[in-house]
Amino acid sequence: MLSRRPLLIAAFTLLTGSCTVQPVMAAQREPVILVHGWHGTPADFDQMKTALEQAGYPTYAIALPGDENVANAQAIANLVEQARQEHGGAKVSLVGHSMGGLSARYYLKFLGGADKTLSYVSMGTGQLGYWPACLLQPTQGGQMCPTSAFIKKLNSGDPTPDPVRYTLLTSSLDETRNDVIAGTWCRAEFPNVQHADEPKTPVFINAVLSALDGHCPSN
Numbered sequence: 001m002l003s004r005r006p007l008l009i010a011a012f013t014l015l016t017g018s019c020t021v022q023p024v025m026a027a028q029r030e031p032v033i034l035v036h037g038w039h040g041t042p043a044d045f046d047q048m049k050t051a052l053e054q055a056g057y058p059t060y061a062i063a064l065p066g067d068e069n070v071a072n073a074q075a076i077a078n079l080v081e082q083a084r085q086e087h088g089g090a091k092v093s094l095v096g097h098s099m100g101g102l103s104a105r106y107y108l109k110f111l112g113g114a115d116k117t118l119s120y121v122s123m124g125t126g127q128l129g130y131w132p133a134c135l136l137q138p139t140q141g142g143q144m145c146p147t148s149a150f151i152k153k154l155n156s157g158d159p160t161p162d163p164v165r166y167t168l169l170t171s172s173l174d175e176t177r178n179d180v181i182a183g184t185w186c187r188a189e190f191p192n193v194q195h196a197d198e199p200k201t202p203v204f205i206n207a208v209l210s211a212l213d214g215h216c217p218s219n
Contacts, residue, residue, distance in 0.1 A: 033093070033095070093119040097123045
């Protein structure tokens with residue numbers, strides 16, 4: 001009597017294309033763009049980038065062209081389009097440190113970014129400006145001055161256009177920690193973290209992960 005085993009294997013192969021069943025992969029999360037601050041570099045986010053990637057977020061750390069926010073916002077727009085093309089047109093999330101948070105907000109408000117973005121998270125960003133920046137030229141960081149045309153334009157009308165979810169993270173050592181803008185989903189402050197260390201400090205990294213996952217971080 002002939003064995004039915006070869007017939008069963010052949011039928012299985014026709015149905016599956018292979019005798020080996022591939023495991024189902026978990027759905028990938030949205031791409032995340034990390035935006036450094038004034039005089040910063042992408043390396044500021046090395047630890048955070050690793051943590052985000054381990055959590056399933058395709059992560060891009062942008063090298064901004066300089067310290068002028070409008071040009072930086074355009075660079076963010078370009079990288080967003082690249083990330084979306086590489087990930088099936090998915091929306092992105094933006095994480096900005098210090099001045100990078102202002103450049104990211106300009107992209108959301110004036111360059112069409114709100115329709116392409118799920119979440120915005122800032123760390124130590126002077127959302128209403130930063131007075132020491134008034135000593136700088138506008139193209140060298142002076143746009144952060146609270147009385148600058150840039151800050152006035154950014155905070156006019158609706159500063160947080162829908163449908164983006166906005167989270168503001170700050171340290172107790174940040175001079176701008178009390179800055180408030182309308183439409184914020186979550187605000188959280190963490191004690192005694194130096195401003196420059198925020199992108200690489202575990203408490204901020206964990207807070208960013210929580211915010212991207214839809215949970216307001218605990219203070």
